[in-house]
Amino acid sequence: MLVEEIMKTEVITLPPTATIKQALFLLNKHKIRHIPIINEHHQVIGIVSDRDVRDASPSIFETDDSNPAELEHEIQTIMSHPVVTIHPLDFVEEIARIFYDKEIACLPVVREKNRLVGIVTEKDMLYTMIQLTGTHVQSSHIEIKVPDRPGILPAVTAIFGKRRTNIVSVLVYPYKGDADYKVLVIRIQTMNPLPVIQDLREAGYALLYPNNTVGLNQ
Amino acid sequence: MTCTAKYIFSEDLLHYHFHKDHPFDQKRVLLTTELLQYAGLLNDSDIVPPRKATDEEIKLFHDHAYVEAVKRASKQSLPEQEAVEFGLGTEDTPIFPDMHHASAFLVGGTLTAVDEVLSGRAKHVSNLGGGLHHGFKRKASGFCIYNDGAIAIRYIREKYNLRVLYVDTDAHHGDGVQWAFYDDPNVCTFSIHETGRYLFPGTGNVNERGIKKGHGYSFNLPVDAFTEDESFLCVFTTALKEIAAFFKPDIIVSQNGADAHCYDPLSHLCCTMTIYETIPQLTHQLAHQYCNGKWIALGGGGYDMWRVAPRAWAQVWNVMHLGLPASGPLPEKWISKWKEKSPVALPTHWEDDPSIVPYIPRKEEISEKNDISLRQLLKYTTLNTPADK
Numbered sequence: 001m002l003v004e005e006i007m008k009t010e011v012i013t014l015p016p017t018a019t020i021k022q023a024l025f026l027l028n029k030h031k032i033r034h035i036p037i038i039n040e041h042h043q044v045i046g047i048v049s050d051r052d053v054r055d056a057s058p059s060i061f062e063t064d065d066s067n068p069a070e071l072e073h074e075i076q077t078i079m080s081h082p083v084v085t086i087h088p089l090d091f092v093e094e095i096a097r098i099f100y101d102k103e104i105a106c107l108p109v110v111r112e113k114n115r116l117v118g119i120v121t122e123k124d125m126l127y128t129m130i131q132l133t134g135t136h137v138q139s140s141h142i143e144i145k146v147p148d149r150p151g152i153l154p155a156v157t158a159i160f161g162k163r164r165t166n167i168v169s170v171l172v173y174p175y176k177g178d179a180d181y182k183v184l185v186i187r188i189q190t191m192n193p194l195p196v197i198q199d200l201r202e203a204g205y206a207l208l209y210p211n212n213t214v215g216l217n218q
Numbered sequence: 219m220t221c222t223a224k225y226i227f228s229e230d231l232l233h234y235h236f237h238k239d240h241p242f243d244q245k246r247v248l249l250t251t252e253l254l255q256y257a258g259l260l261n262d263s264d265i266v267p268p269r270k271a272t273d274e275e276i277k278l279f280h281d282h283a284y285v286e287a288v289k290r291a292s293k294q295s296l297p298e299q300e301a302v303e304f305g306l307g308t309e310d311t312p313i314f315p316d317m318h319h320a321s322a323f324l325v326g327g328t329l330t331a332v333d334e335v336l337s338g339r340a341k342h343v344s345n346l347g348g349g350l351h352h353g354f355k356r357k358a359s360g361f362c363i364y365n366d367g368a369i370a371i372r373y374i375r376e377k378y379n380l381r382v383l384y385v386d387t388d389a390h391h392g393d394g395v396q397w398a399f400y401d402d403p404n405v406c407t408f409s410i411h412e413t414g415r416y417l418f419p420g421t422g423n424v425n426e427r428g429i430k431k432g433h434g435y436s437f438n439l440p441v442d443a444f445t446e447d448e449s450f451l452c453v454f455t456t457a458l459k460e461i462a463a464f465f466k467p468d469i470i471v472s473q474n475g476a477d478a479h480c481y482d483p484l485s486h487l488c489c490t491m492t493i494y495e496t497i498p499q500l501t502h503q504l505a506h507q508y509c510n511g512k513w514i515a516l517g518g519g520g521y522d523m524w525r526v527a528p529r530a531w532a533q534v535w536n537v538m539h540l541g542l543p544a545s546g547p548l549p550e551k552w553i554s555k556w557k558e559k560s561p562v563a564l565p566t567h568w569e570d571d572p573s574i575v576p577y578i579p580r581k582e583e584i585s586e587k588n589d590i591s592l593r594q595l596l597k598y599t600t601l602n603t604p605a606d607k
Contacts, residue, residue, distance in 0.1 A: 138352075138359055138393070138419035164309055190310050191352070191360040191390065191418040192241050194483055210416055210443040210486040 003095060004088035006128050007109045007118035013038045016045060016076035023053050023075050034106035036116055037079045043114040046079030047106070053078070085110045088117060092128055099125060134169025139187040143208035144200060145175055148182045156184060159199045165190055183208065221511060223538040224340040225260055226327045227251050228267035231347035233320040234363075236312045241484065241521045242361040247347045249528040249556065254535055256549035264539070266334060268327030268345065276325055276364055278372035279398060284356040285318075288363060292318040305358035321363040324348050328366040329373055331514045335469070336378050341511035342502070342538040346531045349473040349516030351392040352419065360390065360418060367473055367516055368398040371405055374469060380512075383467035384408065385458060387497050388475025388518040389485035391422030391438070395473070401432040406465040410454050412478070412485050413440035424594045437461055439595050442584045443486035446575060449585040450478065450489050451496055453592040462504045464599045468512065470505050474498070475518030476530035480575050484521045488578060490570040494530035498537035513538070524560040529568060544568045 012026055013036050023035055027050050037046035056078045058068045086095055086107045095107060099122055109118035130136055146152045153170075160167055168187040175181035188196065197211055206212070232244045254260035276285055287304045290296040291313045301307035314320075324347050331343035345366075353365030371382050384399075386392030386409040399405035414420040428436035439457050441450060476494060478487040498515065505513035515534050520527035533543040545568050553564050578584070 135420055138421075140418040141416045141420065166308075187420075189308070192310065192484060193418075194241075 001092040001128065001132075002088065003086055003090045003092060003109055003120060004118070006092060006124050007088065007120045008124065009118045011036060011108070011116060011119045013116065014048075014075055015039070016074065016079070018075045019072050020053055020056050020075055020078065021071035023048055024057065024071070027053060034119070034121065035075075036083070036108045036119065037075060037081075038116055041113075042116055044083050044085060044108050044110055044116050045114075046076065046081040047083045047108065048075060048079045049106070052080065083108060085114065086120065087111065092125070095120060096125055096129075132169070133171065134187040137168055137189070139168045139189055140191065140193040142186050142188065142193060142197065142200075142211065144184045144186070145181055145206040145208055146184055148175075148180055152182075153184070156186075156200070156205065159203060160186070160188060160196055163196050163199065165193075165196050221341045221538065221541065222339070223264065223342040223344075223535070224266045224331070224334050225251075225254075225264045225535055225539075226268050226331050226343060226345040226347070227265050230268055230270070230323040231327055231345075233316065234324055234347070235320070236314055236361075240312070240361075242519075243523050244347060246520060246523045246527040246531070247517065249523065250346055250531040250535075252555070253528045253532050253548065253552050256551040256555075257532075257544065258549075259532070259536060259539070259544060266330060266343070268323050268330050268347070270319070271322045271325035271329055271364075271366075271369070275329060275373065276322065276369060278376065279355065279365060279368045280353075281356040288321065288358075289318045292316050304356060305354070306363075308358075310361055311358040311363060317363060324350065325364050325366040325369050328370045328514070328516060331516075332370050332374055335512050335514055336374070336380075342505065342513040342515070344515040344531075344535050344538060346474070346515075346517035346534070349388070349475060349518030351386060351388060351394050351473050351475075351518060352390070353394045354397070359394075361519075362394065365394045365398070367392075367471060368395050370514070371395070371399065371471060374471075375402075375404060380468035381465070382406070383462060383465055383470045384473070385470060385501060386410070386473040386475070386518075387454070387478070387493075388473055389477040389482065389487050390417060390475065390519055391419055391440075392473060393419050393421050396422075396426070396436055396438075399432065400428050400436060401430040403428075403431045403435050405432075406435045406437070406461065406467065408437040408439070408458065408461050410439040410441065410450075410457070412445070412487050413442055416443060417485060424591055427598070434598060435465070437595055439591055441487070441588045441591065444488050444578045444580065445478075445584055445588060446488045446578060446581065447490055447492045449581075449588045450487070450493055452585075453588045454493075454497070455500055457592055457595055458500055458504065460596050460599055462508055466508055469509050470501060470513045472498075472501050472513065472515045473518045474515055474531065474534050476520030476527045477518075477522075479520075479522060479526040479530070481522040481526050482520070484519070488575050490572065490575060491526075491529060491533075491568065492570070494533050495537075495543040495569075498534045499543065502537050502541065522562075524556070524562055525565050529565060533568070 105122040328348040350362035352360030353362040392409040
């Protein structure tokens with residue numbers, strides 16, 4: 001999946017000369033946590049987070065000044081730069097890695113000469129993960145322990161195909177404790193997974209919890 | 219305590235039939251009815267035949283385009299591509315001749331039940347052929363074409379303006395009804411079900427609480443796979459009492475799916491007939507406490523059609539009618555009539571022998587997890603009374 005498929009293209013931005021007060025106002029108004037700072041050519045030159053802005057604001061314990069001077073400082077005095085950015089044609093999987101490694105939660109999307117075209121946040125990323133797992137549509141869920149060798153996935157999915165059972169998503173996990181095995185997590189669009197479960201059993205596949213309990217449903 | 223109760227039934231409820239290998243079989247309703255008749259617990263004067271719901275009534279919940287699609291599918295004139303868009307012609311909800319007609323009678327049965335209760339002719343009415351809770355606005359799913367529960371609740375809201383508590387004890391999440399009233403503070407939905415981690419439809423997390431004005435009026439209690447009677451009843455009774463006290467409904471609509479039983483092939487729960495004796499008794503008690511008795515009970519899932527659904531549903535009627543579930547041996551006539559047809563040995567008593575439940579090694583853990591879900595469920599209800607034991 002590409003970044004351009006999940007990025008938001010309407011981005012709230014500020015020029016470097018805007019005040020911290022303006023940033024605070026925008027963060028609250030739009031319920032956002034990051035504001036890219038752009039110059040007159042729409043190029044990303046910095047970024048501020050809600051935490052940067054809060055750190056630069058006076059403490060809530062000093063309440064005597066209703067309009068303190070700190071809030072009038074220019075945003076460029078507190079913005080982070082250079083900015084980690086991504087391209088619309090980057091892979092979503094890669095940017096998950098960037099979020100994790102850099103411990104950040106927002107990535108501006110830029111094209112030629114750092115021109116801002118969109119934004120991807122940690123929340124957008126999580127939403128995409130939900131779509132990838134298939135948990136957002138009605139399904140039954142089956143876990144199968146399989147040997148880690150070529151050809152196993154088509155062999156297993158052929159069983160679903162034969163029953164005309166539509167697969168919503170397939171995930172492959174490492175099997176804990178034995179590197180020679182993998183766990184296939186298959187979500188299928190049916191309320192009656194029984195025929196498929198029976199076929200899998202008969203074909204000799206090891207079904208995992210809760211379909212591995214003997215004595216039930218006799 | 220004897221209450222005026224009515225039982226919706228006629229042959230018209232039996233035509234909702236996909237094909238002979240499909241797990242959803244309305245013969246369950248016939249088996250239930252005969253079980254009660256042969257036991258002398260259901261008289262002809264108790265029975266009210268269902269009417270056929272009008273298109274207008276079905277469209278209280280469903281889209282016009284969907285109803286038209288079901289009608290075309292009934293005449294085998296819906297192209298496959300279009301059918302799939304509406305969830306029709308799938309493995310779960312295959313197309314069958316006259317499916318609109320058959321489905322409209324299930325809906326009509328539930329509407330007849332509503333009319334009987336709200337005209338004051340009866341306090342409690344059951345339509346065990348209804349309870350098709352997976353039906354969506356414009357999509358069939360999970361064996362359900364028209365969502366009679368959702369339609370009936372709309373009907374109650376529009377015609378009588380009562381506040382409705384919907385209680386769904388099917389092993390699967392009552393998603394169709396929940397989403398139908400997700401933003402409505404006048405309809406409170408409560409579903410207890412096996413966690414959606416493995417089981418269809420996958421939703422019904424405790425965090426699904428409703429949106430906008432309806433926030434706080436959707437309750438979901440997912441219980442772990444292999445939950446047994448004791449834990450199921452403990453969390454269910456506490457939750458339902460608290461929810462009823464919080465919402466103070468004018469009328470209760472219950473969906474009495476019978477698939478949480480350890481014999482059921484489609485779920486992983488491990489309950490026995492004990493829960494199907496207790497669930498209707500609690501619903502009955504709360505209907506009198508808050509609703510002047512107004513209670514409509516529907517059927518639902520239940521895929522052990524010989525050993526579980528007939529007894530479980532018959533107990534719903536017994537509680538409605540006599541205030542108590544039946545006990546002791548089942549009528550010999552019922553057993554001898556059906557034993558040849560049943561692929562499994564028929565039960566001989568209303569109660570189950572506790573030994574039918576397999577040994578569950580993680581019982582403690584499962585109960586603990588269910589208790590935590592219960593506490594999360596009730597976290598935001600304004601009441602903070604200690605749980606009734």
